[in-house]
Amino acid sequence: MQPRHRVSRAAIELIKRFEGYRQAAAQLPDGRWTIGHGHTLTAREGASVSPDDAEALLLYDLIGVAHALNEAVFTPLTQNQFDALASFTFNIGLDSFHQSGVLRRLNEGALIQAACAMELWRKANVGGERIVIDALVRRRSAEKTLFLTPPGEAWVPAPTPILQPLLDTDAEGVVPLQTPVEVTAVVEGDQLVVLRDGEPAPAPLAPEEEEALGPAKVAAEAVSARLSTIFQETGETPAPSEVAAEPAPAPFEDPVPFFLRAPDPDPEPEDEVKPLATWTSHPELDDAEEAAAERGDLFAPGEPDGVEDPAAEDEAGYEDGEPFERDRVLIDDTTPYEFDAPMVQPLPERPEGGLLTLIALAALGLIFFGGGIFWATYAHAGASSGLFGPRLVGGLAGVAGVGFFVVAVYLLLDRLGRAAERDAREYR
Secondary structure, three states: OOOOOOOOHHHHHHHHHHHOOEEEEEEOOOOOEEEEOOEOOOOOOOOEOOHHHHHHHHHHHHHHHHHHHHHHOOOOOOHHHHHHHHHHHHHHOHHHHHOOHHHHHHHOOOHHHHHHHHOOOOEEEEOOEEEEEHHHHHHHHHHHHHHHOOOOOOOOOOOOOOOOOOOOHHHHHHOOOOOOEOEEEEEEOOEEEEEEOOOOOOOOOOHHHHHHOOHHHHHHHHHHHHHHHHOOOOOOOOOHHHHHHOOOOOOOOOOOOOOOOOOOOOOOOOOOOOOOOOOOOOHHHHHHHHHHHHHOOOOOOOOOOOOOOHHHHHHHOEEOOEEOOOOOOOOOOOOOOOOOOOOOOOOOOOOOOOHHHHHHHHHHHHHHHHHHHHHHHHOOOOOOOOOOOHHHHHHHHHHHHHHHHHHHHHHHHHHHHHHHHHHHHHHO
16 A cells, blocks of 8 residues: 655745735636635635735645545655645646646656656636746746655766767657746736736827838838839939938949930831832722622632732732732622531441341240250260260250340340430431
8 A cells, every 4th residue: 555645845835935925815817716825715805814824724725635646646656756746736726637647647657757747737828818827837847846856865877978968859849839928916906917027018109100100111111212222313312211211232343324214205207118019900800809799709800719829929029110010809708608517427327137036036045045954954965975965065055045145135225225316316
């Protein structure tokens, strides 16, 4: 049977140091009252206690904590380990301790892992936000130190030249990702309020001042100042505020001037350029073009395909300094284009057998199948039958009968399918 531990003076002093002393009762945000060193069971409005009475109330609260530790922990503990667990359990509560990984690792005999698991209980809700609290980090560190302190002088040496410490990546979760917040508990009237330290509220700004100092406006002014400095026109001096907002870039060894300027005005119209080719009007062709337009022809008469020979056109060139002449082509895009749909040739009809032929083929298959089975069952093998006995002949006849019947059924189904397809095509 394990010895039942009792809370020593070390646990009492540790709890008193982190719980603090409150002489008058104060109301918590959840409606309960607290007094002394975190006592809530019998605290009420208007009550007050002396330091000795506050310690007596703390001892009364630790009776239930010590009893829960003795009942829940099955691993032998030292007095320092028991005192550290008492402070830890008093802080997180009995229900949380029974569900924590600290108790599970204690009962597994992993005392070092249990001590490291204590450091994970370092967050609290402040103003509706779950944050890491500086005081809880310090309290977990003190409890872990007391838990790992051996009794008496039983320190195990770990010489540095032999046991050089290395980085343990498995313990990265112990380091908080966010900076622990320092909080202060103050009493306003009879209410206990928690204030966050180290985060002064910024002074309120006027709307104009807030808009002027906005991050978007500051960034826009910085970009404008830089562009004005780089692409300034000749003789233009940037404003002092713009120069101060963004320093000018360092000059190159051989700077090349570059200026932004408005586009040039539209140039004056020049003399009309003489075209390389001109269209010549032919009275005899005009009448022909009108007649072709009435008929709906796309090309003028005398041009069956409407395309001239490019080589002949190039060879024409200029004659005696005068541009060559060519016939005009009349294109009428108002005449509707008649589209003749291609004729779709129907698939050739596959010859189909008559219905009587299919019935006869199916009947022949049944006769062969029945005869083969009968012959293989009742025929007696003779002495000179050899390889082709009654059973073999009957089996072959049965297989042939099954084949005839299957072919007849397939042809019948194919005939019905083609008829259905033909009816559907005629319906469309």
